Amino acid sequence: MAHSEQEILAGLAEIVAEETGLPTDSVLPEKSFTDDLDIDSLSMMTIVTLAEEKFGVTIPDDEVKNLTTVGDAVSFISAAQS
Template identity: 40%
Template sequence: MSAEQQEMLSSLAEIVERVAGVPAERVLPEKSFTDDLALDSLAVVEVAFSMQEHTGIDIPEEDLARIRTVQDFLDLVEHSAERN
């Protein structure tokens, strides 16, 4: 994992902790938002909007439906950053 990805993961973990109360250390790339971290779809959307505000990167809502794992989310943010 690159330093940029690690920084993004750290930011995401902090946001997940704030939004859903999941300890940041549990937010790992292989974890499923729903199965492992117990976030519902509304919480994932709230995390995405918070991440947009934090990074300034526009994350298309239609892409959020494809997110299953923390790594999926990180890949989406990275891909969205490349488009911006």
């Protein structure tokens, strides 16, 4: 059963909030992981690892650098589910 983009955003926000301490409602699609959410590369890889498990997808390392915003990650995970 694939997750909707809304569910993916909510799930991703929970992961980011746990990792950073930011409130979940600050994790919006247009936010940049590095510039807005101040997430370093080690934290980003943690988020990727947890997101892979949560959504049952694989996010290749080569792909992570293209995930600039939260919305990019939601779109990638959504597409990768099928």
